[in-house]
Amino acid sequence: MKVHTNFDLTPFNSYRIKATCRTAYFPETEADVVSFYQNNKAYVLLGSGHNVILSKLYYDTSFLIFNGNYSDVSINSDGMLVAEAGITMLRLSELALENSLSGLEIFYDIPSSLGGAVVMNAGASGEEIKDVLLKVRFLDLVDMQVKEIRKEDMNFEYRNSFFQRNTDKVVLKVWLQLLHKEKNLIKEKMETIKVQRWAKQPKEFPNAGSVFKRPNGFYVGAMIDELNLKGFTIGGAQISKKHGGFIVNIGEATGKDILDIISEVKRLVLQKFGVELEVEQRVI
């Protein structure tokens, strides 16, 4: 396992917030992950860092960073795919395509590790990772035992999961059940979704996707539009002029700039619409 000290986290969070941690570990195997938790008492885990707000300039802790490593994968003839948590959803969706397997098309354009996707119950267009999930192997930090849990016992909700509610459990390996389908149909769905999403999202600035969860009966982007908040800026962070649901880093945004915008949006939305917004991104 590679280990670095005084490690620059800027390239490992999609907001590109500048921050440093005391030590960063890059595991390649399950044994590496288990040994990290056996030997570190204060820690933070990053899958691919696409849904986090780094709120500190310096972390006096150890970071475990998957970043596309820890990514062994196997596929059987019945369409069952078994992969380690660090593999990216891009790679996984491309592998599914190569094997004429359908079910991961939307993840072609959701930047994520497999573990992060399970924790966040990531999804789009009415589909979520839970739809194709069978079971998960995880490390329970309470007793340091490796265990398995079936989908039925995970109580998935919109952008919420057993693992988000239990942050002392680490996703190690995931079983997905995909369906055989014609390759060109799978490819067409992947490309269509990507084109539609790129037309709406502010790809020109670093961001971490939608800041808030969608509240029942409301659209965050529409409420922010109505409040004339598009372009609202604090320091280097700005509510995207293209999509009100995104905050973008237009310069040297700090975690505090982003959190200050979030507080202001929450205050104004509550005042005008009576809606309590819930932040989707994880503040670290």
Ligand SMILES: Cc1cc2nc3c(=O)[nH]c(=O)nc-3n(C[C@H](O)[C@H](O)[C@H](O)COP(=O)(O)OP(=O)(O)OC[C@H]3O[C@@H](n4cnc5c(N)ncnc54)[C@H](O)[C@@H]3O)c2cc1C
């Ligand atoms: C341009 C853009 C578009 C996006 N569009 C979407 C979208 O359409 N739908 C959607 O759902 N999301 C979207 N997102 C958000 C993001 O892609 C998802 O939340 C993704 O699943 C995050 O995965 P990650 O590996 O990057 O997690 P990270 O950001 O690394 O981590 C998120 C949280 O999960 C925890 N975690 C990560 N891996 C594990 C693990 N193995 N075990 C336990 N805990 C773990 C971390 O500690 C952290 O608390 C978008 C983001 C961007 C930048």
